[in-house]
Amino acid sequence: MTPVIGNLVYTRELTNSQGITVTDFWYEIRNPADFLSVDITTCSHGFEHSEVGFYSPEMLSGAIIKPDNIWELLEIWKERPGEFTQ
Numbered sequence: 001m002t003p004v005i006g007n008l009v010y011t012r013e014l015t016n017s018q019g020i021t022v023t024d025f026w027y028e029i030r031n032p033a034d035f036l037s038v039d040i041t042t043c044s045h046g047f048e049h050s051e052v053g054f055y056s057p058e059m060l061s062g063a064i065i066k067p068d069n070i071w072e073l074l075e076i077w078k079e080r081p082g083e084f085t086q
Helices: 070-079
Strands: 005-015 021-029
Touching (some): 005 070
Antiparallel strands (some): 005 021
16 A cells, blocks of 8 residues: 655654654645555554544544644645645
């Protein structure tokens, strides 16, 4: 299974407790239906997640979502596809 990568949606830099800076890049996946039955225990970072799926803002009411402003960023991206916003 191979994702079809779309536009860059979000990026951020994090510095871990050892002082190492890493960068996360989030991209649109244009074939999400191919990933509805992924076994996260077989993924490289599956241990970091308790659940994986596709959700609307209404479905996640009260949930902790990172980055905090992801819904705002996705709305901006819908209006101006491919534009990098931080």
